[in-house]
Amino acid sequence: MDNQLETGFKAGRLVSIDDLDTADIDTLYRTTREFIKILNRPLKKVPALKEITVANLFFEDSTRTRLSFELAEKRLSADVVNFSSQGSSLKKGETLLDTVNNLLRMKIDVIVVRHKISGTAQFIHNKTGIPVVNAGDGTNEHPTQALLDLFTLWDAGMENKDIKICMNGDILHSRVAGSSLKLWQKLGIEYEINGPNTVMRRHLPFRSANFNSSRPFTVNYQLRIQKERQNKELIPSLEEYNGFFGLNADQNPGVAFILHPGPINRGVELDSDWADSPQSLILKQVETGVALRMAIIYFLAQKKGG
Amino acid sequence: MENPANHLIINDKEIEKILFRLSAQMYELYKFNPDLKILAIQPRGFLLANALLELLCEKFNLDLPLGTIDPSFHRDDFSRTDRLIIPKESSVPFLIENQPVLLIDDVIYTGRTTRAAMEALFEIGRPKWIKLLVLINRYLEREIPISVDFEGFRLDSEPGQKVKVINNEKQNIEVRISHG
Numbered sequence: 001m002d003n004q005l006e007t008g009f010k011a012g013r014l015v016s017i018d019d020l021d022t023a024d025i026d027t028l029y030r031t032t033r034e035f036i037k038i039l040n041r042p043l044k045k046v047p048a049l050k051e052i053t054v055a056n057l058f059f060e061d062s063t064r065t066r067l068s069f070e071l072a073e074k075r076l077s078a079d080v081v082n083f084s085s086q087g088s089s090l091k092k093g094e095t096l097l098d099t100v101n102n103l104l105r106m107k108i109d110v111i112v113v114r115h116k117i118s119g120t121a122q123f124i125h126n127k128t129g130i131p132v133v134n135a136g137d138g139t140n141e142h143p144t145q146a147l148l149d150l151f152t153l154w155d156a157g158m159e160n161k162d163i164k165i166c167m168n169g170d171i172l173h174s175r176v177a178g179s180s181l182k183l184w185q186k187l188g189i190e191y192e193i194n195g196p197n198t199v200m201r202r203h204l205p206f207r208s209a210n211f212n213s214s215r216p217f218t219v220n221y222q223l224r225i226q227k228e229r230q231n232k233e234l235i236p237s238l239e240e241y242n243g244f245f246g247l248n249a250d251q252n253p254g255v256a257f258i259l260h261p262g263p264i265n266r267g268v269e270l271d272s273d274w275a276d277s278p279q280s281l282i283l284k285q286v287e288t289g290v291a292l293r294m295a296i297i298y299f300l301a302q303k304k305g306g
Numbered sequence: 307m308e309n310p311a312n313h314l315i316i317n318d319k320e321i322e323k324i325l326f327r328l329s330a331q332m333y334e335l336y337k338f339n340p341d342l343k344i345l346a347i348q349p350r351g352f353l354l355a356n357a358l359l360e361l362l363c364e365k366f367n368l369d370l371p372l373g374t375i376d377p378s379f380h381r382d383d384f385s386r387t388d389r390l391i392i393p394k395e396s397s398v399p400f401l402i403e404n405q406p407v408l409l410i411d412d413v414i415y416t417g418r419t420t421r422a423a424m425e426a427l428f429e430i431g432r433p434k435w436i437k438l439l440v441l442i443n444r445y446l447e448r449e450i451p452i453s454v455d456f457e458g459f460r461l462d463s464e465p466g467q468k469v470k471v472i473n474n475e476k477q478n479i480e481v482r483i484s485h486g
Contacts, residue, residue, distance in 0.1 A: 034376070037396065043429050051385060
């Protein structure tokens with residue numbers, strides 16, 4: 001099945017920010033607000049997906065993203081099965097597609113996938129036509145993280161303000177950067193990306209087209225150092241990285257808010273003084289993540305594209 | 307020129323009278339139940355509920371808050387409709403636990419939306435009782451046993467017809483019917 005020309009929830013996938021148009025993002029954020037209300041009630045569930053089964057396929061280690069998706073699915077009353085490559089038949093030589101096809105025979109309706117190879121989520125969707133959510137593919141994209149980061153900022157009161165984001169860190173290996181830059185460009189958000197030259201994406205402009213150097217930054221986005229994705233030493237030392245690109249206790253970035261996708265390497269990307277400061281939205285990002293993922297799965301599970 | 311597939315069945319003058327009667331009935335209900343909570347079923351009950359609350363304020367000097375309840379997450383046609391279900395805002399600015407609740411919708415047809423709205427309501431609290439007010443009661447096509455407590459107009463419509471309660475160009479409510 002080839003749905004590549006379709007966008008929006010009717011495309012039946014969220015593998016890239018490219019899959020959503022601005023109207024979808026607006027709908028997604030409105031619905032996320034409704035789910036936040038539900039998550040703050042004593043009864044935190046709705047029966048919307050009681051006839052749906054979701055498989056979380058995590059071929060890479062993950063704690064918060066996997067738990068966030070699983071909670072989102074359970075809050076929607078979906079049946080959930082979790083798969084991790086540890087101890088699976090992949091170790092016995094089974095291909096990814098064989099694994100997925102076996103799962104489909106068990107009547108799975110939606111797949112959430114994380115994999116170290118870029119393009120895996122798209123591959124599964126193309127081969128099966130099943131609704132797929134990309135929970136991170138290699139160094140390509142992590143669209144739910146980018147969407148929840150921006151929602152967190154808007155929810156913190158920045159929705160109708162001209163935000164200006166400074167993203168610091170390992171841009172090259174960051175799939176969060178891959179999705180965030182697409183999202184910010186789509187919505188005309190002003191940004192600049194910074195990092196060691198060895199881990200920048202050279203084909204991308206470092207600043208948005210509407211960058212205005214006379215305006216101060218309102219948001220600092222500190223990316224995690226991707227130690228597991230660097231196959232050679234690209235950063236001389238973490239101390240030096242911290243000195244140039246980290247947020248230190250003795251610096252004041254002068255921004256309203258600080259974001260980080262987690263997990264934090266304290267003392268590398270940012271010191272505890274900033275991680276635990278009133279400007280830090282890091283735990284709020286985690287909290288919003290469940291509601292936003294509920295909204296995404298709610299729309300994709302409707303399977304209107306098939 | 308009027309679209310023949312989109313007939314006006316109740317004009318704004320007639321609706322004005324019906325709304326006045328319904329608002330008077332709401333006032334009577336309120337007099338015996340001063341804790342009464344008003345909730346509009348999203349999306350289309352909101353227009354009617356707003357008009358009724360304005361009348362209550364204007365004619366009876368009674369200013370009641372309005373809440374909204376969205377039935378989307380409780381619908382029974384999640385995988386059966388071709389249309390993408392997009393939820394609307396649920397906003398309940400008062401406690402409903404052990405309170406009398408009046409649900410308002412523009413049209414009741416199969417009754418499934420009302421059921422879904424009540425399910426959504428039960429997840430917020432346990433009302434003392436729930437009564438239902440609708441402008442148009444398509445009473446011949448009920449698919450589940452739900453009855454109406456206050457109705458504006460009882461309509462002998464047929465399955466497949468679409469009944470719309472809309473604001474006309476003068477921003478007055480009128481009712482139109484179309485086939486298919």
